[in-house]
Amino acid sequence: MSALPRARDLGLIGCHVCGLVCRDVGRHDAACPRCGSALHRRKTASLARTWALLIAAFILYLPANLLPIMRTVSLGDVDDNTILSGVIELWVKGSPDLAVIVFTASIVVPMLKFLVLATLLLSARSGTDWAQRQRARLYRLVEFIGYWSMLDVFVVALLTALVRFNFLSRVEPLPGVVFFGLTVVLTMLASMSFDPRLIWDGRTNDD
Amino acid sequence: MTDNPTPSRDELPEPVVQRRRFNASLIWLVPALAALVGLSLVVHGWMQAGPNITITFQTAEGLEAGKTPVKYKNVVIGKVNRIDLTRDRSKVRVRVALEKSAESFATAGTRYWVVRPRIGLGGVSGVDTLLSGAFIGADTGDSQEYRNEFTGLEIPPAVPHGAPGKSFSLHSDDLGSLDIGSPVYFRRIQVGRVVSYQLDKDGKGVSLQIFVDGPNDRFVTTSTRFWNASGVDVSLGANGLKLNTQSLATVLAGGVAFQDPRGPHDSTPAAEGASYKLFGDQVTAMAPPDGEPHYIRMRFEQSLRGLVVDAPVEFLGINIGRVVSINLDYDDKKQRFPVTVGAVVYPQRLGRAYDKLSELAKARGEPDLSIMLGRLIEHGLRAQARTGNLLTGQLYIAMDFIPNAPKADFDPAGKPLEIPTAPGSFDKLQEQMAEIVDKLQKIPFDSIGRNLDQTLGELNRTLKQVNGEVLPEFRNTLKGAQQTLGTADQALSNDSPLQQNLGDTLKQLQRMARSLRVLTDYLGVHPEALIRGRPADPPQARPAPAQAPKQGSKP
Known part of the structure; x- marks a missing residue:
């Protein structure tokens, strides 16, 4: 375990496809505002x-x-x-x-x-x-x-x-x-x- | 990468809300589907799997586990799974997995054999297997009974199951050059083939099964004759050399031909499995039936060099049978070695004579022809070993009426009938020749030679004497004779004194004869003159006698 904070800890989420970092709203059906692909913390x-x-x-x-x-x-x-x-x-x-x-x-x-x-x-x-x-x-x-x-x-x-x-x-x-x-x-x-x-x-x- | 450069949460873009597209649990459909496919494969394979059978072969040559197919009418119905040896290592067990659709091939009547390329005299078969490898051929049977152990055939069956046609059985003394698959010809068209053959149970002949394809099987009638068409018939007749064969293939590979006999005959098509005799050649096949054979025996008191088994037995020149055995015997009484010849004769070959004889025999109430035969023997019927060929000295048995034949015993009840024999004509000749030679041998050629030699010596001496002494003298004598002849010649020549003297003498003799005639004439007229003397002549009468001397004195 690294001491570094995780995106989750910071309330952030990155898009898998285009790499855009968004705010994590904690919804399952969130999508990337830029490319439209679904946003997950993990796949x-x-x-x-x-x-x-x-x-x-x-x-x-x-x-x-x-x-x-x-x-x-x-x-x-x-x-x-x-x-x-x-x-x-x-x-x-x-x-x-x-x-x-x-x-x-x-x-x-x-x-x-x-x-x-x-x-x-x-x-x-x-x-x-x-x-x-x-x-x-x-x-x-x-x-x-x-x-x-x-x-x-x-x-x-x-x-x-x-x-x-x-x-x-x-x-x-x-x-x-x-x-x-x-x-x-x-x-x-x-x-x-x-x-x-x-x-x-x-x-x-x-x- | 820490908190410091991070924009405040509010500045970050808000995610848009979307309808969730797809349920995570659906992913399990993929392995389920895969499982379904796999299961279906298993089920399919299980459904497709037919019965497993085991076929035993002599050899697994050309067979390959997992590869060699089993085919029926060139359709694959199974595959060889495993090949192993039987426990005693004498054979090969081939496990075959049949397909589901080929379940009916696991029944009792099914035949299996290995199709390999075969090159025989009759042709080439299975060429395709040269490249593709051998396969196992299958043929259905009638039986429905389940079976999974089979004995493979070493030779492909000649006739597929259910083929139109009929099979017949032929009997022969030997197989000749026939083999399984040998063709069967009808008017030189191949209409069938030999399916199988085996020895008779008693070992005294061979049975062949032939199959004649439909629709030509209807040409096999109840009176059809079959003959072995193998080889070449060469006949030398009055028309010259004749060469006869069914086809070139039969010369090498053999074959069977059949035909109906000429003349009226029963032409109902034969039934399946009918039995026929296989004749050696067409001539014997087409000959009228021989009827029942009879065994006869003959004892010959002479050497039978040149008589062989199968030599013909002829009755007045008609072949009625053949010799089947020649055995030497010993006669203790006569201290001789007679030869016993056994022969089989077919009295029916005598044709009409046989019919008449049998009718006569029947009319007299005799059970068979043996009494009739006895009567014929009384009239001089004898068997003779005659020379058929002067060059090779081959003998045949001739039954003929011998004039003045010595009486012979005949037992009509004897089994077999023993026919009395007579020495053959050639044998008589031989005997006479032997006698002549004997007599010739008795002539004292030695002493004759010696005497002749002596005589010749003396003659020689005499001749020498003649040459030395007699000839010179003879020459002298001849010379003397020549001289004498010369003298005689001289004496006899025209101008010789002897000749002249002779001429004179003859003339005088002539004159004398004339005067004698005058005298006799005169005496004839005047006989008295003999006594009285001549009277005075008239003057006319005188000149005639006077003239004669005048003429005579002229030379």
């Missing part, structure tokens, strides 16, 4: 939304991994691959570097997001002041890697568009990739809806 229902989105993302992550994401038809040889089987296949067929990239982008990154967000949420809820700087760093990491987690979807989309040699070779997207894409979008939304200031609040303040 509205940040913890609940983040939880909800995170849980939804996790639910969708299951079919994303269990269902095949891509069908490769090569000379009549039909091959359906899930994310993990694709990674294994890449590894076995002699491209461990690619396998590592895909594994990182498709398995490590989403799992990392789930874990990090869950940790942040739990710690924010309990209001502990444990490792605040590190937690803040974790949050920035999640924000950063969020850009890269659509890698699989891009790969499938690109291959589907590029590899169209009818009989010789063909790549088709399968439902798994939709779920994977949804998972990624939901995790991004979740990390967006998390208010990092909660880390510093030292206690729950989700109003």
